[in-house]
Amino acid sequence: MNNSITIYEKYGLTTNGLQYSEQINALVSQGYTSSANNTYFNAFRLADGILIKEDVGIGYCRTFLNGIKIYTLKDRQLIADQRYSCVYYSKDELNWRVQKLLLEKLTESARVEGLTLNIEQAKQIISQVVNKALYGDQLQEFQQANRMLSE
Amino acid sequence: MSTQLTANKGIQEQVLDIETGLTLVGNSYKSESGFKFMVGLRTLGSLQIIEGVAKGTAVDYLCGIRVFDENNELVIDIAVNRGTRYEREIVRKLVAKELLHMLNEANQNNEDFDYYAAQNKIDEELKLAYYRQSYEAINRWAKEIGIIK
Numbered sequence: 001m002n003n004s005i006t007i008y009e010k011y012g013l014t015t016n017g018l019q020y021s022e023q024i025n026a027l028v029s030q031g032y033t034s035s036a037n038n039t040y041f042n043a044f045r046l047a048d049g050i051l052i053k054e055d056v057g058i059g060y061c062r063t064f065l066n067g068i069k070i071y072t073l074k075d076r077q078l079i080a081d082q083r084y085s086c087v088y089y090s091k092d093e094l095n096w097r098v099q100k101l102l103l104e105k106l107t108e109s110a111r112v113e114g115l116t117l118n119i120e121q122a123k124q125i126i127s128q129v130v131n132k133a134l135y136g137d138q139l140q141e142f143q144q145a146n147r148m149l150s151e
Numbered sequence: 152m153s154t155q156l157t158a159n160k161g162i163q164e165q166v167l168d169i170e171t172g173l174t175l176v177g178n179s180y181k182s183e184s185g186f187k188f189m190v191g192l193r194t195l196g197s198l199q200i201i202e203g204v205a206k207g208t209a210v211d212y213l214c215g216i217r218v219f220d221e222n223n224e225l226v227i228d229i230a231v232n233r234g235t236r237y238e239r240e241i242v243r244k245l246v247a248k249e250l251l252h253m254l255n256e257a258n259q260n261n262e263d264f265d266y267y268a269a270q271n272k273i274d275e276e277l278k279l280a281y282y283r284q285s286y287e288a289i290n291r292w293a294k295e296i297g298i299i300k
Contacts, residue, residue: 040209042208067236108286
């Protein structure tokens with residue numbers, strides 16, 4: 001998975017020991033297990049110029065979504081971040097939370113910069129992007145991004 | 152936390168930490184527990200907002216916030232509870248609350264002081280201090296993929 005790791009180093013988002021996980025269709029970092037026996041790791045997904053970083057915690061019998069950060073690849077810029085408490089992890093949960101976060105930030109940024117935003121169209125495109133990040137072939141996405149970077 | 156939250160006096164190397172969106176000042180420090188302690192800077196007019204952050208695996212903690220004026224005088228010192236998660240909005244709201252509180256205290260005998268106008272102004276200015284680059288980046292991305300024409 002060296003190719004997939006390169007993208008993080010180039011973008012300054014270095015996290016040690018990234019591996020592609022077929023099970024969750026994302027790149028995942030090495031886990032850290034606390035003294036309370038909870039394991040924490042990051043998962044990364046790419047789609048249409050954004051990178052989604054998930055903070056995940058695995059407890060005794062539940063997996064939790066602890067936070068989401070979203071970056072633009074081109075600008076290497078953090079565009080949205082949110083922490084969560086006691087949110088159970090699932091792809092559906094992640095899906096709607098990422099979509100909500102992106103739409104909120106976009107609505108705010110368009111207002112601040114005086115841009116016109118068609119909310120319904122924005123919802124539709126954001127939904128497509130996030131679904132691609134969750135259900136598209138992430139291994140292919142990372143390989144494609146790496147090829148573009150090395151050109 | 153070994154790195155103290157002091158004013159950014161004069162020339163210091165500043166590095167952008169892309170993961171947290173913070174402009175780092177001074178040296179960061181990695182503890183034995185694996186947490187990386189770092190100090191970030193944001194500018195609000197003539198004020199400098201200094202944030203202490205402990206960055207770990209899948210969790211970042213806020214260690215404290217200090218605000219200095221143009222003369223490097225400490226204006227605000229916010230201690231946070233142990234285990235407070237780091238998120239830009241959490242910090243922004245803490246700074247906004249303290250700034251407003253101080254302004255209100257300082258203007259108790261000023262009949263012209265408009266509390267709600269000050270609240271709105273602080274809120275807007277702090278949003279720009281914390282999110283200006285994010286706004287620009289997300290709008291550029293939205294234009295590229297056709298959300299904004």
